[in-house]
Amino acid sequence: MACRISELVIDAADPDRLAAFWSEVLGYVELGREDDGSIEIGPPDAGFGGPQPTLVLSPSSDPRTGKLRVHIDVSPTDRDQDAELERLLALGARPVDVGQTGAESWYVLADPEGNEFCLLRPRLQPL
Template identity: 65%
Template sequence: MACRITEFVIDCRDPETLADFWCRVLGYVVLLRDDNGDVEIGPAGTEPGDAGLKLVLSRSDEPKRGKLPLHFDVNATDRDQDEELQRLFDLGARTADVGQTGEESWHVLADPEGNEFCLLRRTVAPKAG
C-alpha cells in the first residue's frame, strides 16, 4: 500500500476570497466550510473519502515570508497559454517575480494573497468525470 495526497493546505488571511479565486481558476466548487472559517474546495461531486486532490484554504494570521517552497503548476484545458493568462489576470492573478529570466516558457503568477503559481504552456485535456 501507499499513501495518496488528498489535501493541499494553503494558510491564508481570507479563505473565502482564495476559495473563490481557486474555484474559478480550477473549476472547483466549495465542498466544506468549517467552524474555524477554513474552506475546502475540489471537483464537483467529490465526497470526503474520495482520493482526489482537494485544496483547504486555512485561516492564518501569519504573514507570508518570501518565495513559497511549494507551488502549483497549472495548464489550460480549452485555450492557449496567452488566452489563459488573460483569463487568470481577469480573475485576480498578477505577475510574480521569483528570479525568473524572462526566457521561460511559463508565467509565474500570484493569487490574491501573493501565493505563487505557474501557468505552463501546454493545453491538457480536462479530467473526465
C-alpha cells in the first residue's frame, strides 16, 4: 500500500477564523488545539485517520508571497455549483483572478486569508 494524505497544514494569521471558515465549508468540527495555537479540524464522525484528511491551521506571522503552489479543490455534494458558490461567498470566500479565461468549469476563490481554492462541479457523493 502507498501513503495516504492524513492532514493538510495551512499557515494562518488567525487560526480561529480560518478554522471556522473551513469547518463551515467542509462540514468539519474542531478536533483539537495545541499549545502553539494550532487548531485541527476534521469530519465529525471519523476525525483523524478517517477517509478524509484533517486540516491543521497553524499560526504564522510570515507574510505570504506569490501564488500558492498547492491549493484545495472542493466539490459540492448536496447542491449544484451555483448554489454552493453563493454559500461559499456568504461564508467569506471571494473570487480570485489567477488568469482564468472564463471558459473554465470551476470557480477560483480565496478563503478569508487569501488562500486560493477551486470550487468544482458536483462530482462526489457525500460520505
